[in-house]
Amino acid sequence: MGLPYVQAEGAIRHTGRFTVRRSPLLELRPHYSYTAYLDPGDFKESGFLHIDNHTEWKSGYELHTGVNFVTKGLREPFEIFEDVILPPGSYHNSEIQLVGKTDDSKWLSLVMRVTAGGFYSGDRVMLNPTVQMRLGEKFTSELGWSQNDVDLPEGEFTTRVGLLRMAWSFTPSVTLEALFQYNNRDDALATNLRFSWLRKANTGLYLVFNDIQGYDAYPGAQPDRSLIAKYTYLFDL
Numbered sequence: 671m672g673l674p675y676v677q678a679e680g681a682i683r684h685t686g687r688f689t690v691r692r693s694p695l696l697e698l699r700p701h702y703s704y705t706a707y708l709d710p711g712d713f714k715e716s717g718f719l720h721i722d723n724h725t726e727w728k729s730g731y732e733l734h735t736g737v738n739f740v741t742k743g744l745r746e747p748f749e750i751f752e753d754v755i756l757p758p759g760s761y762h763n764s765e766i767q768l769v770g771k772t773d774d775s776k777w778l779s780l781v782m783r784v785t786a787g788g789f790y791s792g793d794r795v796m797l798n799p800t801v802q803m804r805l806g807e808k809f810t811s812e813l814g815w816s817q818n819d820v821d822l823p824e825g826e827f828t829t830r831v832g833l834l835r836m837a838w839s840f841t842p843s844v845t846l847e848a849l850f851q852y853n854n855r856d857d858a859l860a861t862n863l864r865f866s867w868l869r870k871a872n873t874g875l876y877l878v879f880n881d882i883q884g885y886d887a888y889p890g891a892q893p894d895r896s897l898i899a900k901y902t903y904l905f906d907l
Contacts, residue, residue, distance in 0.1 A: 674709075679705040681704075683701035702722075704718065714760065715742075717741035721738075729773060730773025731772055736769075741760065741762050741763075755824060765787025779802045791824065794821070796819075801813045801814075809837070813834050815830070817830050818830075843869070847866075848861075863878070873904045878900075881895045
């Protein structure tokens with residue numbers, strides 16, 4: 671049974687639209703949010719203050735310029751990566767967060783996220799480019815990559831996660847979705863396939879196939895595979 675905790679959160683957001691026809695800008699969306707988790711002894715396990723502004727142009731392009739103030743509290747040593755152990759304590763850091771987006775109403779669009787700044791006892795730089803493609807109303811896909819370069823006094827490491835997501839809509843009620851994800855920490859490739867044949871109220875047939883293949887597993891290890899079938903029917907009484 672987990673220990674109780676207190677969650678505190680709040681947010682403020684304002685949207686300002688440009689009414690001048692010749693202005694290339696569409697709107698500004700400044701916003702602020704805060705989330706904190708405290709244990710019964712008022713020890714702050716985490717705190718996150720986010721200050722940001724989204725600038726959107728009439729062309730569909732966007733630029734997000736934000737800063738985060740992050741608090742992380744550890745009551746006991748934490749192994750954040752293999753052989754990299756953080757000592758207990760409270761860690762207070764700040765980081766910048768930049769996001770650039772092209773027009774996602776086009777058949778091909780790009781999103782680039784960059785986060786850089788303090789991370790526990792050191793620093794981190796995170797790069798997350800994503801390419802999205804849409805072919806009519808039948809096919810959508812997303813190809814993404816996330817890389818974290820972490821430099822701590824306790825050690826340095828890099829994590830990488832690659833993702834490919836695809837969805838085919840043969841009809842409004844028949845869909846096939848696929849998700850492939852690789853991460854270098856576990857040296858594992860995860861596959862998720864889902865077929866849905868829906869009726870009214872999201873009832874119908876679901877078939878889900880999961881496969882996790884670890885490449886650094888012990889010799890002779892078998893992939894973790896599962897096949898799940900689900901059918902629901904709504905009775906009108």
